[in-house]
Amino acid sequence: MNPTSHHQGSQRCGLDALGQFDEIVDVRTPAEYADDHIPGALNAPVLSNEERVLIGTMYAQESPFKATRLGAALVARHIAEYLETIFADRPRGWRPLIYCWRGGKRSGSMTAWFNLIGWKARQLDGGYKTWRRHVIDTLAERPAGLDCVVLTGPTGSGKTRLLQSLGAAGAQILDLEGLARHRGSLLGALPDRPQPSQRGFESALLQAIEALDPARPVFVEAESRRIGQLSLPETLLRAMHAGRCVRVRAALPQRIAFLLQDYAHLFEAPDDFGRTLERLIGLHSRQTIRDWQALIAAGRRAELFQALVETHYDPAYRRSSDSHYAGLDQAMTFDYDPTADDGHAQARALIAQLRVPA
Incomplete structure (x- = not known):
């Protein structure tokens, strides 16, 4: 131009x-x-x-x-x-x-x-x-030069929280879900924070990318092509797919505890929550959806999230677009507790293990 x-x-x-x-x-x-x-x-x-x-x-x-x-x-x-x-x-x-x-x-x-x-x-x-x-x-050119370090891992492993802690610890990050105002899943809409338009998202994304130092690695969370209603630029997706990967691993009880914190707002409108789950009919039987809606009505939150993780999210993750990431076979596994208070210390430990300058 x-x-x-x-x-x-x-x-x-x-x-x-x-x-x-x-x-x-x-x-x-x-x-x-x-x-x-x-x-x-x-x-x-x-x-x-x-x-x-x-x-x-x-x-x-x-x-x-x-x-x-x-x-x-x-x-x-x-x-x-x-x-x-x-x-x-x-x-x-x-x-x-x-x-x-x-x-x-x-x-x-x-x-x-x-x-x-x-x-x-x-x-x-x-x-x-x-x-x-x-x-x-x-956006058709600049992302091609990014040296991406991609955080992969199943729902509830705390990738977004880790990404934010990495930023606070001095690493370069690109928070795509923050820019898109969406967590990227069926339940990912944020309360009282509608998504920007596609054009507004792209302007904010450009501003974030232009602020990065291309000589330094940038941490980014693994995403599919779409985050809610918004689409990622093809050039950025290719840079992410070619990047190094880190498998973020958290124990199931920690993941459930983290989801209970992060998605607590869903229970403020239980009827809406139940109707949202109906969009999974086709992937799961109507009886399964009714069972989950009954758990919502009964306030059995931990049981609901465990059922969602084991029956929906983890199988979906295993089928997911993570297969597009070339560095996944050589990925380092990083054990992470998303519920711990020492998030910054855990982030610094990952930076040290990767030998990434912060």
């Missing part, structure tokens, strides 16, 4: 100038911003969700001139409001980068007004579409 460079006297610049600005301002609608945005950008929409639909409909069905005139009035009102509120305290030398969908009238209007005031505002050439192309192109 060759983003347009900043030229003297121009009010436009490319992505290569991102680091030169004090703030990035996204003037698209709240809905566009929520779907995806440049990480760290502030949303100051010059049209609301409803106003953008109104202007678009008027442009197509009534008159481009009338739509443009009304749009200009609405944009001007919003800019005036922001000058008296969210931008009221910006200093004289403030340098904002402003973008909209494709670098058109919405960002151009705010850029022009800000420069008239005396701020050194610039408009992102090509707008969000330039950013999106950058994300796609970079």
